[in-house]
Amino acid sequence: MPPIHQQILLIGAGELGSAFLPHLSTLPNTHITVGVRSVAKYTHLTNPNVSLLSLDITGPSQELAQTFAKYDILISATGFGQDAGAVTKLAKEALEAGKLRKEAGTSKLWFFPWQWGVDYDVTGDGQGLMPLFGEQVGVRELLRAEAKESHVKWTIVSTGIFMSFLFEQLWGIVDRDGDKITVRALRDWNHRVTVTDVNDIGNVLARIVTGDAEADDRVVYCAGDTVSYAQLADIIQRVKKQDVKREQWSVQHLESELAKDPSDTLKKYRLVFAKDGVYWEKESTVNHKLNISLIDVGTYARKILAG
Ligand SMILES: NC(=O)c1ccc[n+]([C@@H]2O[C@H](COP(=O)([O-])OP(=O)(O)OC[C@H]3O[C@@H](n4cnc5c(N)ncnc54)[C@H](OP(=O)(O)O)[C@@H]3O)[C@@H](O)[C@H]2O)c1
Known part of the structure; x- marks a missing residue:
């Protein structure tokens, strides 16, 4: 076997992390360590290229930084269910790990923070609705300001x-009630949303890790599809070969729904998704530039709705 020249630490093996693994684990001369809290739950993931490490990102920062410093690439896929401050804590530990690697004379740490989602530079904190989104902006600011000095290279994949x-x-956008389907538009029928299948995110990530894309110290975009809500309704109508009911949830409607239930996270999300920063042109994406074919909404809808 050729020597391993690249060590990746992937934190989290939920919906996203487990979809990354098949792509990362076929990269040449690369070993993947999956960091999770309960190793016993994930033994099925191991193979000669994949091992498990018991790791809790709520643990002491100094220990975590020392662990991260042993790896060339650090990828976070730890999900939404983290406490406030978790993404900032992890970013600071990555910066610390970079410094440790510099002292040891090793290459920069390549950090992929947990920002697999919308364009937080545009959404901001959703006018105060989404503190986590605001924190994600703070992570970007931190990396932009300190990564170079800290011997860290970073890539955010939107x-x-x-x-x-x-x-x-x-989510309430494709609402199935027996045979009846209602498609709802957030804001209006021309408003758009970018969507990517988790397996495809893994595919794009592996190409970035290979060095095929210009991705150093920047936010890059991928998109399985970018569709308007009108197009989404048309696609579902075509796939199901039946009329779908169309209901528009205007910003005003979403605001009044949230006012009835101010702590409802889903209602907050819907309002943020009715605004900007949640879609981009496919032509601007890494997958377009590298000519990687990703599953689009029509193909996905046929897979899960047809029949
Ligand atoms: N852009 C988007 O639409 C978007 C983005 C992110 C997430 N989501 C949604 O959120 C859901 C989850 O997706 P996901 O894959 O990101 O998350 P997930 O399925 O909840 O998986 C999270 C993973 O991180 C691990 N983890 C959690 N806390 C940890 C800790 N303190 N230390 C170490 N490991 C820890 C979990 O392990 P344990 O077994 O120890 O819990 C699990 O393996 C999906 O339903 C998805 O639709 C959506």
């Missing part, structure tokens, strides 16, 4: 909403 989430019943 993916839009996960394809699976667009069709989640609880």
Whole structure:
């Protein structure tokens, strides 16, 4: 076997992390360590290129930084369920790990923070609705200001909403009630949303890690599809070969719904998704530039709705 020249630490193996693994683990001369809290839950993921490490990102920063410093690439896929401050803590630990690597005379740490989502530079904190989104902006500012000095290279991959989430019943945009389907537009029918399947995010990530894309110290974009809500309704109508009910949730409607229930996270999300920073042109994406074919909304809809 050729020598391993690249060590990746992937934190989290949920919906996203486990979709990354098949792509990362086929990279040549690369070993993937998956950091999770309960190793026993993930033994099925191991193979000669993939091992597990018991790791809790809520742990002491100094220890975590020392662990991260042993790896060339650090990828966070730890999900939404973190406490406030978790993404900032991790970014600071990555910067500390970079410094340790510099002292040891090793290459920069390449850090992919947990920002697999919207364009936080544009959404900001959603006019105060989404403190986590605001914190993500802070992570970007921190990396922009300190990464170079800290011997860290960083890449943020903006993916839009996960394809699976667009069709989640609880999201309320594609609402299935027996045979009846209602498609709802956030803001209006011309408003758009970018979506990417998690498996495809893994594919794009692996190409970035390979060095195929210009991705150093910047935000890059990928998109399985960018569709208007009118196009989404048309696609579903075509796939199901039936009329779908169309309902528009204007910003005003979403605001009054949230006012009834001010702590409802989903209602906050819908309002943020009715605004800007949640879609981009496919032509601006890494997948377009590298000619990587990703699953689009029509193909995904056929997969899960046809029949
Ligand atoms: N752009 C988007 O649309 C978007 C972005 C992100 C997430 N989401 C949504 O959020 C959901 C989750 O996706 P996901 O893959 O990001 O997250 P996930 O499925 O919840 O998985 C999180 C992973 O991180 C691990 N983890 C959690 N806390 C940890 C800690 N303190 N230390 C170490 N590891 C820890 C978990 O391990 P344990 O087994 O220890 O819990 C798990 O393996 C999906 O439903 C998705 O639709 C959407």
